[in-house]
Structure formats: C-alpha cells, structure tokens
Amino acid sequence: MKGAQYLLLPGPTPIPQRVARAMDRPMINHRGPVFKEILEEVIDGVKKIYRTKEHLLIYPASGTGGLEAAVVNFISPGDKVLAISIGVFGDRFAEIAAQFGAQVEKMDFAWGTGADPEQVKARIEQDKNGEIKAVLITHNETSTGAFNDIKSIREALGDHPALFMVDAVSGLAAIELRMDEWGLDVVISGSQKAFMIPPGLSFMAFNERALKIQQKNQNNKYYWDVSLGLQYLAKGQTAVTPPISLYYGLQEALRMMLEEGLDNILTRHAKYREMVRVSLNAMGLQLFTEDGCASSAVTSVLAPAGIGSNGIRKYMLEEFNIILAGGQQSLDNVIFRLGHLGYVRELDLISVLAALEITLLKFGHSLELGVGVKKAQEILQNAKAD
Numbered sequence: 001m002k003g004a005q006y007l008l009l010p011g012p013t014p015i016p017q018r019v020a021r022a023m024d025r026p027m028i029n030h031r032g033p034v035f036k037e038i039l040e041e042v043i044d045g046v047k048k049i050y051r052t053k054e055h056l057l058i059y060p061a062s063g064t065g066g067l068e069a070a071v072v073n074f075i076s077p078g079d080k081v082l083a084i085s086i087g088v089f090g091d092r093f094a095e096i097a098a099q100f101g102a103q104v105e106k107m108d109f110a111w112g113t114g115a116d117p118e119q120v121k122a123r124i125e126q127d128k129n130g131e132i133k134a135v136l137i138t139h140n141e142t143s144t145g146a147f148n149d150i151k152s153i154r155e156a157l158g159d160h161p162a163l164f165m166v167d168a169v170s171g172l173a174a175i176e177l178r179m180d181e182w183g184l185d186v187v188i189s190g191s192q193k194a195f196m197i198p199p200g201l202s203f204m205a206f207n208e209r210a211l212k213i214q215q216k217n218q219n220n221k222y223y224w225d226v227s228l229g230l231q232y233l234a235k236g237q238t239a240v241t242p243p244i245s246l247y248y249g250l251q252e253a254l255r256m257m258l259e260e261g262l263d264n265i266l267t268r269h270a271k272y273r274e275m276v277r278v279s280l281n282a283m284g285l286q287l288f289t290e291d292g293c294a295s296s297a298v299t300s301v302l303a304p305a306g307i308g309s310n311g312i313r314k315y316m317l318e319e320f321n322i323i324l325a326g327g328q329q330s331l332d333n334v335i336f337r338l339g340h341l342g343y344v345r346e347l348d349l350i351s352v353l354a355a356l357e358i359t360l361l362k363f364g365h366s367l368e369l370g371v372g373v374k375k376a377q378e379i380l381q382n383a384k385a386d
Helices: 017-023 033-050 063-074 088-099 117-126 150-156 208-214 226-233 244-260 262-282 309-320 346-362 371-385
Strands: 006-008 055-060 080-085 103-108 132-138 163-167 186-190 201-206 298-302 322-326 335-339
Touching: 006 335, 006 346, 017 244, 033 055, 033 201, 033 244, 055 063, 055 226, 063 088, 063 163, 063 186, 063 201, 063 208, 080 088, 080 117, 088 103, 088 132, 088 163, 103 117, 117 132, 117 150, 163 208, 201 208, 201 244, 208 226, 244 262, 262 298, 262 346, 262 371, 309 322, 309 335, 309 346, 346 371
Parallel strands: 006 322, 080 103, 080 132, 132 163, 163 186
Antiparallel strands: 055 201, 186 201, 298 335, 322 335
C-alpha cells in the first residue's frame, strides 16, 4: 500500500493541515474591512521573514511574475544590466530583463557552484562611469541545488550605484537573507516554497532608493505597477482582485512560521540539508554541489553510472508514491533533485531515504541496506539531544 504522497520537490511544497483548513473559508469582500485586516497582518508578517521595514507588495502571480514585476518597475529600456547566473533561473531573470529592453551582460558560473564575489567585484570595478544600472542575482538556484552568498556579493559592489535585485523565490526562509542589513534593494519571493502555501502569490520588497528609481522608470506596465500597488495598499486594498483563499492560507502559514521563529526555521532547513547530504554520501552517491554552496532547500544528486535519474524517479513514484524532481536542460536524466524546504518533516526525509536505498538496490547500485538511513537517524538523534 502506497499511502499518502511524499512531495519532495523544490516547489510546490506540502501544505500543512492548519493552512489547508484556513483556506477552506467563505469568500469575503476584498474591498472590505475584514480583508484589510488580513492584508495588513500578512504584509507585516512577510516583512518579518524578509527582515525588512521597507515597502512590500503582494501580487497574484508565480515567482516568475514577481521577477517580471521587478524588471518593469526598476529597469528602463536601454539600461545596462549585469545578470549573475548559476543556472536555469539566473538565466530566466536575465532573459526577462532582455525582453523588456535592457542591455544585459551575463556573468555565467559553472552549474553546481555559487558565483565568485571576487569576480563580481572585479567586473564592477571596471564600470568606472556607473553605466550598470542594476545587478540581478538568484539567491537559491533550484535547478542545481546551489546558492549564492548574497551578503558577500552585495559587499563586492561597494558603493556602486546599481540596484541590487535578488530572486529569493526559493531561498527565502530556507537560507539566511537579511534585506535591510545587507543593503538589498529589491527582493522577490514566492508562496509555494518555504511559505508552505499553494502557488499563486509573489512577494516583492523594495527600498526607498529603488522606489525613487521606479518613479522615473520608462517601461510600460499596469498589472505590475508599483505606484498603483502602493496607492491601493495605503487604503488596505490590493490593486487587482486578490486570490482570497491564498491570503487565508498565507495568514495561517505566517502564524506558524512566527510561532516556530525564523532562526529556528533556518536551523531546521540546515539540519535537513545535512541529513540528506550525509545520507546520500553514505549510499555511495555523488552530490552535484560542493558543501560550501549546497542549498538548504534542495539537494541535487548525480545518478550512478549506467542508471538514468529519470528511471530512479519513475520507480520511486510507482512503488512508493514519492515525487522527486528531475534535472533541467543539460541535466535531464543526469541528476535528480530532492527538495527539503517548507513543510517537510524529519520522518518524511527518513522514509524517502529508506525508499531510495531500496530503489538503488533494484537498479543494481551496490550499497548496504540502511547505511544512509542510519546516518540521517544519527544526525536527527544528535539534534534532538541538543
């Protein structure tokens, strides 16, 4: 018997029962006082997760919509933009900027690594006349399981006037990010990752410096217009009809997150990362990223020689009802990705690792049954003892 599904993707992530129940409530007037109270509560809660006191808007959109909102509000046609990419989603941010008329220069780093702050610093120092108007970067690259050291890369810019714009769609609340303290100008995130609710909301925080640039922006926009969004927010409303059920879910999810505490959430994700990586190593599997840049949200694993990753994923789904992510583009059938962010519990990981051992043996990979699970159990036991 397969039982309940194990959703181990880097998004969408499992939904807690508390959140699911909260979303099962009647519709209300999105221009009325009850929704105003909900909106004010969730704006304040999301700001706490961003560690910011700056502006924040919520859009009915995927994370990609949030990235487009950032581009059309803070980058004008003809602006020179430096896009730092370590994978598929770094490329996407750059492509969106190019589609809206930016002159995009891309700095590519090897997939499975993080961007080198020293190389970024060297490039920025060459821009003596301040021609670069914005720097785009991904916090956590789910396509590879690597993350960028946002703090160090921001410091590498020094006092260069370019806006620093961060795609934190999958990284926020799984990996440390401090918007105000680190001097991040624009940060985008999404609901279906560590926020533990379904896809459909994107969050965009931006500071006063970015807002002043937005007020002179030359790009066409309506749905994404920050000025319109702020006008409605001042009245306790959204500029367009909001997905009210998702706001119910967000309200409850934020209450859960703040009950646990952001520092505890980050520690939990770091523990999951360790459990998974140590266990997979013990199984004789090769990880795609080195420890220094390995994500706390998702782990990418190279399939053993002669065994395609898609076959492993297919067997896990058919036999155990476990859903893992595959590789994208050149990594298709090369890696599989195990998500461990949001509402993933310790015993979920233990179960999935146990099923993976059985699957690997089925495909002829040599390992001692239980060797990886034992390592994960030991980490969990030590964490409980602390």
